[in-house]
Amino acid sequence: MMTVTLIRDKQRTAAGIMLLLLILALYPPNSAAGQLAEVTVGPRLELNLPDLSGQQRNLGEFAGKVLLVNFWASWCRPCIEELPGIRRLMEAMAGMPFAVIGVNVGEAERRVQATVRRLRMQFPILLDKDSTTFKGWGANVLPTAYVFDGGGKLRYLGRGPVEWDRDDIIELLMQLAEQRPQGK
16 A cells, blocks of 8 residues: 555646746746746737727737737636736826727627626727637737737737736836837
């Protein structure tokens, strides 16, 4: 019996180590969960998704503005928990060239509409029904956020929930909004 117990304990330990390694792989050091990592080089990201009214939307509509694109789902507790911080960030950035887009990943439109109403989300919500954009942008965890400068260049990446109303993040985004847009 003792041998069987020791084998099971070793198996559990090995499984725990594998899980830890998987988590570390998903959160590389330059983009720790809940932090914004600066992006110096990256592919040009495209977005062409319908909003809740059925209108196709794209990143070009937000030219000249710092843009926060936040991928989320209603079942994702950290996604929902970071929404008040996004609201406060929007209030802090009022009057500045700044916008937020929420991209719902893989959920039915009715469920998304109910969540938007319930949480009183005050920014455009786009539907990535088959998760193609989420995956195409290299995202692998919810929430994931991308911050673009006024020239449409990707500047920051956030994996996992971010405290968007932290003073240092607000200051960083204000400085970005005050810069002249850089070329794409």
